[in-house]
Amino acid sequence: MFRKLIIPAIFSLSFSAFAGRAPSTYFQLKSDLQQVSNKNLVEWVNTFVKASAPSRMVGMPGHEKARNYLLETIEKLDPKKTGKLSMNSVSPEVDTVKKFYQKDFDEKVEGKIPKGSPDYMKWQKFTAYMQNLANSQKNNQVENIVWEKPGINTHRVLVVTAHYDTISHDPKTLLVKSNEAMPGANYNASGVAVALGLIKTMAQFDLNYSVQVVFLDWQGIGFHGSELYARELKKNGKEVLGVVNLEMLGQDSSFFDKTKKTGNMSIYLRDNADEARWVSKLLEHGKKITTKVTFEAKPNGFENSDNFRFWEQGFMSATFSQNWEDDFNPKFYQTAQDTPETLNHETLWHAYQYVGGAVIGTLLDLTK
Numbered sequence: 001m002f003r004k005l006i007i008p009a010i011f012s013l014s015f016s017a018f019a020g021r022a023p024s025t026y027f028q029l030k031s032d033l034q035q036v037s038n039k040n041l042v043e044w045v046n047t048f049v050k051a052s053a054p055s056r057m058v059g060m061p062g063h064e065k066a067r068n069y070l071l072e073t074i075e076k077l078d079p080k081k082t083g084k085l086s087m088n089s090v091s092p093e094v095d096t097v098k099k100f101y102q103k104d105f106d107e108k109v110e111g112k113i114p115k116g117s118p119d120y121m122k123w124q125k126f127t128a129y130m131q132n133l134a135n136s137q138k139n140n141q142v143e144n145i146v147w148e149k150p151g152i153n154t155h156r157v158l159v160v161t162a163h164y165d166t167i168s169h170d171p172k173t174l175l176v177k178s179n180e181a182m183p184g185a186n187y188n189a190s191g192v193a194v195a196l197g198l199i200k201t202m203a204q205f206d207l208n209y210s211v212q213v214v215f216l217d218w219q220g221i222g223f224h225g226s227e228l229y230a231r232e233l234k235k236n237g238k239e240v241l242g243v244v245n246l247e248m249l250g251q252d253s254s255f256f257d258k259t260k261k262t263g264n265m266s267i268y269l270r271d272n273a274d275e276a277r278w279v280s281k282l283l284e285h286g287k288k289i290t291t292k293v294t295f296e297a298k299p300n301g302f303e304n305s306d307n308f309r310f311w312e313q314g315f316m317s318a319t320f321s322q323n324w325e326d327d328f329n330p331k332f333y334q335t336a337q338d339t340p341e342t343l344n345h346e347t348l349w350h351a352y353q354y355v356g357g358a359v360i361g362t363l364l365d366l367t368k
Contacts, residue, residue: 021205021206022205022206022207022364023205023360023364023366024364024366025366025368026285026288026289026357026361026366026368029289029356029357029360029361029364029366030288030289030290030353030357032201032204032205032360033197033201033289033352033353033356033357033360034353035200035201035204036197036200036201036352036356037349038345038346038348038349040197040200041193041194041197041345041348041349041352042193042340042343042345042348044073044189044192044193044196044197045185045189045190045192045193045250045340045343045348046340047069048066048069048070048073048189048192048193049183049184049185049189049339049340051065051066051068051069052065052066052069053181053183054181054182054183055166055168055180055181055182056164056165056166056182056184057165057166057167057168057176057178057182057220058137058140058165058217058218058220058221059136059137059140063140063165066164066165067087067143067145067164067217070145070164070192070215071085071087071145073196074145074147074196074199077196077199077200077203078147078199078200078203080203082149082202082203083147083148083149083199083202083203083211083213084146084147084148084149085145085146085147086145086146086148087143087144087145087146088143088144088145088146088229088232089141089142089143090141090142090228091138091141091142092134092137092138092140092141092142092218092221092224093224093228094134094135094137094138096222096224096227097131097134097221097222097224098131098134098135100222100223100224100227101127101130101131101134101222102127102131104127105123105124105127108123109123109124122173122174123174125173125174125175126173126174126175129174129175129176130176130221130222133176133221134221134222134224137221142217142218142224142225142228143217144214144215144216144217144225144228144229145164145214145215145217146212146213146214146215147199147212147213147214148210148211148212148213149202149203149207149210149211150210151206151207151208151209151210151211151363152206152207152208152209153208153209153210154210155210155238155239156209156210156238156239156240156241157209157210157211157212157238157239157240157241158209158210158211158212158240158241158242158244158359158362158363159211159212159214159233159240159242159243159244159310159315160195160198160211160212160213160214160243160244160245160246160359161195161213161214161215161216161226161229161243161244161245161246161306162188162191162192162194162195162214162215162216162245162246162247163188163191163215163216163217163219163220163225163226163247163305163306164188164192164215164216164217165216165217165218165219165220165225166182166183166184166187166188166220166334167182167219167220167221167334168180168181168182168334168335168336169334171330171335180335180336181336182334182336182338183336183338183339183340184334184338185250185338185339185340185341185342185343186248186249186250186251186322186332186333186338186342186343187247187248187333187334187338188219188246188247188248189250189340190246190248190249190250190251190343190348191246191247191248191249192215192246193348193352194246194249194348194351194352194355195213195215195246197352197356198213198352198355198356198359198360199213201356201360202360202363207360207363207364208363208364208365209241209362209363210238211359211363214229216229216306219305219306223305223306223308223309225306226306226309226310227309227312229309230309230310230312230313230315231313233310233313233315234313234314234315240315240316241278241316241362242278242282242315242316242317242318243307243310243315243316243317243318244282244317244318244320244355244358244359245305245306245307245310245317245318245319245320246319246320246321246355247304247305247306247319247320247321248321248322249265249320249321249322249347249348249351249352249355250322250343250344250345250347250348250351251322251327251328251329251332251342251343251344252264252265252322252323252327252344252347253327253329253344256327256329257323257326257327258325258326258327259326261326262344262347263292263293263294263347263350264293264294264296264323264326264327265293265294265295265296265320265321265322265323265347265351266295266296266297266298266320266321266322266323266324266325267279267282267283267295267296267297267298267318267319267320267321268298268300268302268305268307268318268319268321268324269297269298269299269302269307269317269318269319270299270301270311271299271300271301272299272316274316275299275316275317275318276297276299278316278318279297279318280297281362282318282358282359282362283295283297283358284361285357285358285359285360285361285362285366286354286355286357286358286361287354287357288357288361288366289353289354289356289357289361290350290353290354290357292346292350292353292354293347293350293351293354295320295354296323298325302319302324304324305319305321306319307319320351320354320355320358
């Protein structure tokens, strides 16, 4: 009886840890990824939300607490310091943020919605409000947190991003409800937790290419953290394999889903042949790790997350996310109801494994 109990325990060990090398097959990678448990992901979501309560909005006390939590947690997940942990702190370009909101209004509202109508007035007020909000935060730095691990080929790099700030808008007026709790469990503690899991796993072995895991700031105000980071990424001269963005990976319900399914997630990209081929390869890797979730490629030019800021600089970028078309629940999106208890923990764990397969499969050139 003892022998029957001990054998499964041996085979549950990480293959790379057991062999002292990086996984060379999907089977081995799956074993490594499963060293991050469902419990780990849920704990990171819970403790991140709790540490930054009641809000991670830029300028709030919880915003700084969120940064401290991430820096401390990453150090624990990479105790041997296989990657370099840094914080890129820069002053916001407030005029640039203001122009972003004005351009958005001019292109999507002006001339398309009757001037003076309730909808026109709502978007006009929203634009002015967000411009004023950006101006009010001009003395708060944009602080992107970066964990970078060099690969054997240091010139080529894959970038993984997840924003860590949050915001809450009144669904009727679109104005920010600054006095309301903004737990941001799905938006975007879920993406942060998956990124932390990737760091824990990738810290265990060597990679063929370098990787940057970036926790982006100021997403709620003009996607400004990713805007500044994308510019710097273009300047550093490295060959960027692509940018994998993680956004809202915990919302999944058959009750709210139009198709009454769970596990049907999405990856958003542009209608671009090169990007489509790159995303197809990501999905091939992910499918080899788990089929408990699926990520359907949707080339619709998604602009609800940081991916578009990297498009602006000429990079391939795609966002792994929930199904915005079939399973989007406005009750939880950027509201006080976006709590850890509302997440589908199983889907979050399977999404982590799938994304892990996509990212690490790319970094190791896995084929079998």
